[in-house]
Amino acid sequence: xxxxxxxxxxxxxxxxxxxxxxxxxxxxxxxxxxxxxxxxxxxxxxxxxxxxxxxxxxxxxxxxxxxxxxxxxxxxxxxxxxxxxxxxxxxxxxxxxxxxxxxxxxxxxxxxxxxxxxxxxxxxxxxxxxxxxxxxxxxxxxxxxxxxxxxxxxxxxxxxxxxxxxxxxxxxxxxxxxxxxxxxxxxxxxxxxxxxxxxxxxxxxxxxxxxxxxxxxxxxxxxxxxxxxxxxxxxxxxxxxxxxxxxxxxxxxxxxxxxxxxxxxxxxxxxxxxxxxxxxxxxxxxxxxxxxxxxxxxxxxxxxxxxxxxxxxxxxxxxxxxxxxxxxxxxxxxxxxxxxxxxxxxxxxxxxxxxxxxxxxxxxxxxxxxxxxxxxxxxxxxxxxxxxxxxxxxxxxxxxxxxxxxxxxxxxxxxxxxxxxxxxxxxxxxxxxxxxxxxxxxxxxxxxxxxxxxxxxxxxxxxxxxxxxxxxxxxxxxxxxxxxxxxxxxxxxxxxxxxxxxxxxxxxxxxxxxxxxxxxxxxxxxxxxxxxxxxxxxxxxxxxxxxxxxxxxxxxxxxxxxxxxxxxxxxxxxxxxxxxxxxxxxxxxxxxx
Numbered sequence: 001x002x003x004x005x006x007x008x009x010x011x012x013x014x015x016x017x018x019x020x021x022x023x024x025x026x027x028x029x030x031x032x033x034x035x036x037x038x039x040x041x042x043x044x045x046x047x048x049x050x051x052x053x054x055x056x057x058x059x060x061x062x063x064x065x066x067x068x069x070x071x072x073x074x075x076x077x078x079x080x081x082x083x084x085x086x087x088x089x090x091x092x093x094x095x096x097x098x099x100x101x102x103x104x105x106x107x108x109x110x111x112x113x114x115x116x117x118x119x120x121x122x123x124x125x126x127x128x129x130x131x132x133x134x135x136x137x138x139x140x141x142x143x144x145x146x147x148x149x150x151x152x153x154x155x156x157x158x159x160x161x162x163x164x165x166x167x168x169x170x171x172x173x174x175x176x177x178x179x180x181x182x183x184x185x186x187x188x189x190x191x192x193x194x195x196x197x198x199x200x201x202x203x204x205x206x207x208x209x210x211x212x213x214x215x216x217x218x219x220x221x222x223x224x225x226x227x228x229x230x231x232x233x234x235x236x237x238x239x240x241x242x243x244x245x246x247x248x249x250x251x252x253x254x255x256x257x258x259x260x261x262x263x264x265x266x267x268x269x270x271x272x273x274x275x276x277x278x279x280x281x282x283x284x285x286x287x288x289x290x291x292x293x294x295x296x297x298x299x300x301x302x303x304x305x306x307x308x309x310x311x312x313x314x315x316x317x318x319x320x321x322x323x324x325x326x327x328x329x330x331x332x333x334x335x336x337x338x339x340x341x342x343x344x345x346x347x348x349x350x351x352x353x354x355x356x357x358x359x360x361x362x363x364x365x366x367x368x369x370x371x372x373x374x375x376x377x378x379x380x381x382x383x384x385x386x387x388x389x390x391x392x393x394x395x396x397x398x399x400x401x402x403x404x405x406x407x408x409x410x411x412x413x414x415x416x417x418x419x420x421x422x423x424x425x426x427x428x429x430x431x432x433x434x435x436x437x438x439x440x441x442x443x444x445x446x447x448x449x450x451x452x453x454x455x456x457x458x459x460x461x462x463x464x465x466x467x468x469x470x471x472x473x474x475x476x477x478x479x480x481x482x483x484x485x486x487x488x489x490x491x492x493x494x495x496x497x498x499x500x501x502x503x504x505x506x507x508x509x510x511x512x513x514x515x516x517x518x519x520x521x522x523x524x525x526x527x528x529x530x531x532x533x534x535x536x537x538x539x540x541x542x543x544x545x546x547x548x549x550x551x552x553x554x555x556x557x558x559x560x561x562x563x564x565x566x567x568x569x570x571x572x573x574x575x576x577x578x579x580x581x582x583x584x585x586x587x588x589x590x591x592x593x
Contacts, residue, residue, distance in 0.1 A: 002099035003027035004085075004177075005069045005194050006158040008168050008215045009185025013067035015060040018050070020187065020194040021069045025050055026251075026389050027099075027190060028073025029582050031084035035095035037165045038064035043095060045070075045084040049582070065215075066168060068158045068188075070097035076105065077122030087126040089133035090118055094140075094161045096132065098125040099190055100154035100175040108150065124153075132159055141212045144169045148210075148223050154344070156205075158188055171210040171223055176342045176370060179203045179211060179218065181233055186213050191340070191366065192236055193385050200236040204368040234368065238385055250574075251581045252388035252476070256566050257435055260428040262393040263559075265382035266400035267425065271408075273379050274401070277335075277361055278408035280377060281312060284333035284359065288326055290319035290349035291337040294391040294471065298398040299337055300464035301558045305406035308555070309415055320345040323352050330357035338362070339386060339394040341369020350374050363401055365394050388581045390475050392566045395468065399559050400427070423556055430550040434563045437547065441564060444545050445571035448532050451502045454481040456565070457489055457520055458506040459513040465506050465558045469534075469565035476573040476583045486520035497529040504568070506561055508554040509537035518542070534564045 003024025007013045017034050025032075032053050033045020042064070044057045050071060053059065070085035077083040086095040102108070105124035108131060113119070117130040128147065136143040140161050148155075148171055156175035160168050170177060170188050180187035180195035180202050187195035192202060205211060205220070209229060212219045220229045248254035281287050287306075289299035299316035306314040317326060319336070326349070328334065334353035338346045341364040350360050351374060362375035365383045372378045381397040403424060407417045454473055458466035463485045470483035484493065486505070497503070503524045507517045518540055521531050531543045536557045539546035547568075549560050573580045 002073050003071045003190045003194065004097040004099050004156060004158055004188070005190070006067070006168050006170060006188035006213070007185070008066045008166070008213050009182065010065060010215065011185065012063070013065050014062040016198070017067050017069040018054065018059045019197070020189060021071050022050055023193045023196070024190055025071050026387055026582065028071050030072045030074045030079040031081070032069070032071040033084045033086055034059050034062060034067060034069040035086040035160065036062040036064035036067035037160055037162050039162070039165070041088065041093055041095050041160070041162045043086055043088065045086065046081045047079050047084060066160060066166060068095060068097045068160055068168070075101055076124040082121045083123050085125060087121060087123065087129045089129045091133070093163060094129055094133050094136070094159060096125065096129040096157055096159045098128055099156045100173070102127055102151055102155065103153035104151065128157060136161070136163070138163070140164050140167055141169045141210065144171060145210060145223050145226060156190060166214050168213045169210065170205070170213070172205040173207050174344070174347070174370070177205045178368070179205065179213070181218070184215055186215065186218060188213070192238065193387070196236065196238060201233045202236055202368070203231050203233050206373065237367070250388065250570070252390050252392060252570055255386055255388055255393045256563055256570065258384070259393050259396050259435070259563055260432045262383045262397050263400055263428045263431060265384075266397040267404070267427075269379060269382060269401060269404070274404045274408050276377055277379060277405050278412065280333050280359060280361055281306070281314070281405070281409055282412065285331035286327065287312065287314040287333045287335070288322065288328070289314060289316045289335045289337060290322050290346050291316065292319050292343055292345050294395045294468060295337040295339060295343075295346075295398060297464045297468040297471070298395055298402060300467070301399055301461060302402035302406065304461040305403055305555065306409070309406045309410040309417065310413060312409065319343070319349040322349040328353050328356040328358050332356070332358040334358050334360050336360065336362045336371055336375065337398055338371050339365045339391060341366045341371035347371060347374065363398055365397070389583055389586050390472060390569070390580070396431075396559050396562050399562075400424070403559075420553065420555060423553055427556065427559060430552060430560060431563060433550050434560060438567055441547055441567045442571040444532060444547060445568050446575060448502060448530060448545055449568060449572040449575075451500055452479050453496070453501045454479060454504060455489070455493060455496075455501060456481065456483040456504045456506070457486040457517065458483070459486045459516050460511070461554060461558055462506045462508060462513070462561070465561055465565070468562070469504060469506070469569075472566055472569035473572065475586065476569055476578055476580050477576060478578065478584070486517050489520050490523060494523060494527065497524055497527040499528065501529055503529055503531045504565070505531055505533045505540070505543065507533055507535045507540055508557045509551050511554045513554065534561050536560065
């Protein structure tokens, strides 16, 4: 979580840091702050979102051409001004920002307190500024290296000191950190989006690496030994327009509406990359897909595709539980799905799999992310930057990549996939037809989504659709929503049906599952419940309201119904005045355990 930025150059640092922090606010927005050096270290920080803190403190007024910034998702310590980053040493001459968790911070704090250090916050991060102070003897990079040798946990840090006012030192272990290379200026950020408006050349730090930065020099070396490392830069393909709203009221709405284009990008992923993943799945005795949140729901959909198209048993697993129950050996393939490529639990699952001798693959959206460097094979889904915390376009892109992989595997097994391939290639058109109904979807949200409790039901391949639809609603409306199989409804949950519940049913066009969902709808109606149906092809007339999509096969329906429940959640959240792009207590990239 959290976002950190740094700048060294010829320009005034604070406006650049403020701008770059704004682009990272989706990583956390409990508090924020900036520190710069102009003879002395100066800090402005406070609790609240960046705009609110800026109105109170004028973050861009700090002088100096070197500085660091932070936007926080609180882990250790409450959301207060004191716990906002940057954190200083006792003398106020060293400033540090940090993303991650220092797991031995209690022991470090006790040791530092005994040595006379005075703490002003409850955060784990403040240990770093005092520890660097204790190790400092005229060389900031050596002080950082020595301090980090005593640290356990995850971190991406940036440190500056008025003792060496033209130098910045950063380091990484299991939290992302990227260096942007400009003309006589260098940027540091938690991800590419932070400095995309300034440069398209970047270097990615790997775990255990440190960098010393001045405006005209970059030196990268090992934390443990100080051994220099030569690293190549790469060109960033993303456009700054990807990180702008482009006239939309919210990033989430923009990203929902981009799905016809991002689905095309997923359809254009090189066939060789898809075929290689299909071959890895074919050769493995056991295939596990490790994912979390929305990515887990994409993985769950793919279980049905691999079963039905390939007769292959593939298991989607909550990546945080893979270590506890995954059976993994040298004949296992573990596929990590993570939009950011930095999801802590998914990376931990992939690392565990590698230690067990398994092959690994990854489906990710961010080039150069940690997942791309762990996996034996990588597929970049090509969705472009997703700013809103609530995942939308990246979900449907993941589904397209997974379906293409199942089709590729099915072909090698002699399955007839021609009709499904033709339908898949037409998907951008029929998704656009769904999005063209956004006003009708808004009207249904306004009329029916007025409760505080919701049940989403699906059957077969649309059980994960019900889970994802419920997740979208609760993420951004803060209302209670549950997704479940229609078959599970009568095993307890139906007792909750009353006039305070709304049921959202997801019905395919032609299959036994449509008949079963219709039966579930009748059960809800018999108990006085209201039902809104997301119906593929034609409505189910017994429902109180229908949102009807174009016709498609049941296999393709999870992709087609996704924009519907995404828009329902969006319009409901807007109606109730929620901060749609930055829902409370959530952050875009979950980089801590």
